[in-house]
Amino acid sequence: MLFDIIKRFFRQSLLSFKALFGELDFKVYVFVQIIDPILQLIFFCLLAKYVYKADNITPWVIGNSLLLCTKNTIFGIGFVLWGERIFGTLKLLVAAPANKFLVFVGRSFMHIIDAMIKVIIGLVTGYLLFGVSFAGVNLPILGLNILIAVFAASGFGLLICSMGLRIRDMNLIMNTAATLLLALSGANFPVEKLPNILQKISYILPLTRSIEIANSIMHGVFTSNLYRLMLQELFIGVIYLSIGYLMLQYMENKARKAASLDIF
Amino acid sequence: MKNSLRTIWISCILQMKLSFMRPMFQYSIIIDPIVFALITYMMFKDTSVSNFIAYVVLGTGMSSIWNSICFSSAGDIDRERAGGTLELIVSVPTNFKIIVFGKILGNTIFGSISLLITFLFIKLAFNAPMSIAEPVVFVIIFIITLISYIALASILAALITLSRNAVALKNCIGYPVIILSGMLFPMEILPIWTRPVSFILSPTWAVKLLRLSVNGIDDVNSFIFQLAILVFLTGIYYLLSNTFYTIIDKSIRIKGSLGRM
Structure with missing residues (x-):
């Protein structure tokens, strides 16, 4: 029974991800999901190199590499429900007796793996183009930090995804969320430079702590404080996931009552 | 001539109305410039870069x-194709x-508002001083820049009419042009092998000229030379786009594949 559920979960994850390729051909996927994010990373690293006259731009490579996960966690996961609506299958999905939350988590699963691969591609780009050194870096801990970062960002993505049940055009929401993370996560300038109110927002967003932790790991610093930050990031992910779940229920009820599931 | 101007005007007004109704366009001309200005201002703040406001606002x-042109002008052809109206506007x-x-004119007029939004945001949020040494020259260069952007966008739109990879093209053309034309940092920090590409991009010269008109023109001859290059490249772009549209006209009549996704 349990084995069947797990099998169904993975089969659905894989099918949903493959369906993405049904719509986008592989060439488009490479351009949009790999080349464009790498260009974004190169742009911000070059900008930092010029502005700070820095030879070592490791912090910017790390921060912007972690931000690459938003291509999946915000846009990929955020598109799940909206995509169903566009393809006309949303009402079937909502009417199905399956647990919706598990369905959406299942559809997000491959995006989490893809997001981690993107972060690694970003780090490799940093190594190849900007000479970022990984000598002496605790790679397992860095990997764990990436996993937690992607999990927290996915929780945020699920919250955005739930809005797809009610909002007509998710592009605005998804792009604004990704741009806010780019600005407020501390990837390109210290969070302390922001006005107080924005600093507070920064620390309730995912990735801010993960970027701070990753920079410390890259500098060979690893204290108990970093474990505390990791736990906080994990907690933020759980909070977003929970709010996302509640929003999903709420939005589904609203959409059922207003009969607006298929309305554009 | 009168009919053509009337068509351009109607197409421009209709496009502006349609574009502004799209949330993604609102994002491109309002939210993106504000957040991008916040990032660049925070990065440039407290650094040794002189007159950094010029870099932040202009860049x-x-x-x-550029981004709004990429996402709208390039995407519009694709939207017409998806909506099944591309064949109609080609055959009228x-x-x-x-x-x-x-x-493209409509999108560019709207897109240029983002420069004003950036300026207002930096001014109101951070009370940052910005002075333009040659305001009249700045306005003239800005108008020439917009004309040049329209020419470049025409080429993009033509390429998208011919290609089926609009999504890939419009997503991947933004950053390379921003990087190579030195919009936010001088192109001199890039590897030398990238220079030829930078030199054939009109935004490279447009940004240089705008920056000079903000900071002050010390060498008038050099300024005129750069302006001549900008005008020359813009002319080449118009010739190229004209050629592309002639090819499109022939190609779609032979293949009959205009509406194919």
């Missing part, structure tokens, strides 16, 4: 105009390139 504004008696020109 962010020009990048935003009015020349297709005139309709597209009107669309």
Whole structure:
């Protein structure tokens, strides 16, 4: 029974991800999901190199590499429900007796793996183009930090995804969320430079702590404080996931009552 | 001539109305410039870069105009194709390139608002001083820049009419042009092998000229030389886009594949 559920979960994850390729051909996927994010990373690293006259731009490579996960966690996961609506299958999905939350988590699963691969591609780009050194870096801990970062960002993505049940055009929401993370996560300038109110927002967003932790790991610093930050990031992910779940229920009820599931 | 101008005007106004109704366009001309300006201001703040406000406002504004052109002018052809109206606007008696020109003009006029939004945001949020040494020259260069952007966008729109990879093209053309034309940092920090590409991009010269008109023109001859290059490249772009539209016209009549996704 349990084995069947797990099998169904993975089969659905894989099918949903493959369906993405049904719509986008592989060439488009490479351009949009790999080349464009790498260009974004190169742009911000070059900008930092010029502005700070820095030879070592490791912090910017790390921060912007972690931000690459938003291509999946915000846009990929955020598109799940909206995509169903566009393809006309949303009402079937909502009417199905399956647990919706598990369905959406299942559809997000491959995006989490893809997001981690993107972060690694970003780090490799940093190594190849900007000479970022990984000598002496605790790679397992860095990997764990990436996993937690992607999990927290996915929780945020699920919250955005739930809005797809009610909002007509998710592009605005998804792009604004990704741009806010780019600005407020501390990837390109210290969070302390922001006005107080924005600093507070920064620390309730995912990735801010993960970027701070990753920079410390890259500098060979690893204290108990970093474990505390990791736990906080994990907690933020759980909070977003929970709010996302509640929003999903709420939005589904609203959409059922207003009969607006298929309305554009 | 009168009919063409009327078509351009109607196409431009209609495009502006349609574009502004799209949330993604609102994002491109309002939210993106503000957040991008916040990032660049925070990065440049407290650094040794002199007159950094010029870099922040100009760089962010020009990048935003470019992005809005990429996402709208390039995407519009794809939207017409998806909506099944591309065949109609190609087959009406009015020349297709005139309709597209009107669309791009509308998007560019709206896109240029992002420069104003960037300036206002930096001014109001951070009370940052910004002075323009040669305001009249700045306005003239800005108008020439917009004309040049329209020419570049016409080429993009033509390529997208021919290609089926609009999504890939419009997503991947933004950053390379912003990087190579030195919108936010001098192109001199890039590897030397990238220079030839930078030199054939009109935004490279446009940004240099705008920056000079903000900071003050010390060498008038050099300024005129750079302006001549900008005008020359813009002329080449118009010739190229004209050639592309002639190819499109022939190609779609032979293949009959215009509406194929």
